[in-house]
Amino acid sequence: MPRVKVPRKSTNVDMTAMCDVAFLLLSFFILATKQKPPEVVQINTPSSVSTKVAKTDAVLVTLTKDGKVYLSIGDNAHKNDVIDGINRIKSLNLTPDELAKLKKQDFIGEPFSKLKNSLDLATPIPAAEMDGIPTDSTNNELVDWIASVSDAYRGEDISNLNLLVKGDNDAFYSSFKNIKDAFAKNEIYKFKVVTNAEGIPAGSELALNPEANK
């Protein structure tokens, strides 16, 4: 029987279109990805069922595993006011150069006594090696910082001040208590804590009546 001759077709596929798609997607993902705000050290936050998204332009108090406290002001409009304010309140006598350096830092994590010296260093100390802001009951410097923060926001709608606490799972409650005390001394009783989103457990009261979470 004569065999039917099937004409051989090339198996080469034009990859150009696929390549275009791949790189289009790639550029989309790169551009759409929000850069994480800088972190002092790795913080593992607890989870909660809260669904509100933490804002980034907040005044963030970070509490690390070993109880160190850092302050960062994500709201650039007020950052300068806060730093100028603390210089005035605590008469730190920082030079304009040092102030500019401090304003550029993402984190404030040195006690007042070491602040000036640390700013004079040629290479800045990595955040993880800073001493942290003292929050002991005898020497709670966070009180002064928060005072300066609330000064900077004075005369504005109180909802502009986004006060966030980001604590590590393994931090002790006593450290958190010191932070709360610093807020309370400045008559701030409302703040937010940063948590990981967590699903509402099935069968719980909240699952049956989700309105209660509002």
Add this chain to the structure above:
Amino acid sequence: MAELDTSSGGSHKKGPGVKKSPKKSTKVDLTPMVDLGFLLITFFVFTTTMSQPTAMQLNEPKPDPHNELEVKQSATMTLLLGKQDKIYYYNGILTDPNSQFKSSDFKEIRQIIVDKKKSTPSADLMFIIKADKKATYKDAIDILDEMTICAIPPGHYAEVDLNDQEAKLIQQTEEANGIK
């Protein structure tokens, strides 16, 4: 698409002495490039954290010495946070630690809270949360989250400081159970 028209169409002849160079295809194999593209996409998709951090609102009670909140003994449950994610609790006022002071953990506490909520008139219900110094920050947030999960309305729970008797009891219980 990726090909250029290299054929000159033969409209003009090359002069004498000009060698005819063999025409090469300008087709480039794009397969490795596609591979690379998708590899990068996968990398970015996996490394991107989709979960945005959320924020939990905390409203601390404003200290007001002239206006202390009065709560009913029978409707009150005190939850004490200890080391190693342990929770101790008692109802009402602590008069007889041996029978009242009970220990629990985060797995059981939800049922205990729900039971208390069901057995108490909702207007009087009050949970007092006290954390030991060595309790973790996680536990302090988790127990507040537990209040939300159990739909305890705000104002019916509060975080308060530990008193000496309770601190001592926690310490004794922890020592007895070998919790460090």
